[in-house]
Amino acid sequence: MPALHSxxxxxxxxxxxxxxxxxxxxxxxxxxxxxxxxDNPISWLDWTLLQRNAYLHRFVRELIAYRRRRDVVINExxxxxxxxxQHHQVSxxxxxxxxxDWSESSGSFAVTITSIDHQFRWHAMVKPW
Numbered sequence: 206m207p208a209l210h211s212x213x214x215x216x217x218x219x220x221x222x223x224x225x226x227x228x229x230x231x232x233x234x235x236x237x238x239x240x241x242x243x244d245n246p247i248s249w250l251d252w253t254l255l256q257r258n259a260y261l262h263r264f265v266r267e268l269i270a271y272r273r274r275r276d277v278v279i280n281e282x283x284x285x286x287x288x289x290x291q292h293h294q295v296s297x298x299x300x301x302x303x304x305x306d307w308s309e310s311s312g313s314f315a316v317t318i319t320s321i322d323h324q325f326r327w328h329a330m331v332k333p334w
Contacts, residue, residue: 222272226250229265231258294319 226232227250234240240248255262298315299306305314315330 224265227254229262230254231261292321294321 231254232250234247237243237247296303296317296319297305298317299311300313307314313330313332315328317326317328319326
């Protein structure tokens with residue numbers, strides 16, 4: 206389910222989400238990120254993927270709807286990414302909240318970014334292995 210994780214992450218982030226043609230239906234270019242000049246199945250869109258991966262298409266559609274609702278609820282003045290980066294508080298966490306652990310033996314970390322007016326909070330947890 207890497208496609209679900211990738212789609213979920215891109216829609217929960219702040220700024221412009223980047224979805225390539227067919228990401229919402231599980232299309233792959235088999236690692237080729239420069240397929241624009243190829244006239245073969247690598248660059249073609251297989252429309253049967255829409256039916257085969259309907260669950261993924263529905264999931265991405267719901268994420269986009271969530272994102273649209275979230276942006277309105279967070280801040281009616283539409284806080285830009287630039288404003289958020291310039292005016293925010295960052296809290297790093299290890300296993301315990303507000304206790305970061307940057308040692309080599311640490312197995313995870315988390316970060317919380319909060320807007321100065323506390324109307325927006327984003328939290329991410331990462332376990333690198």
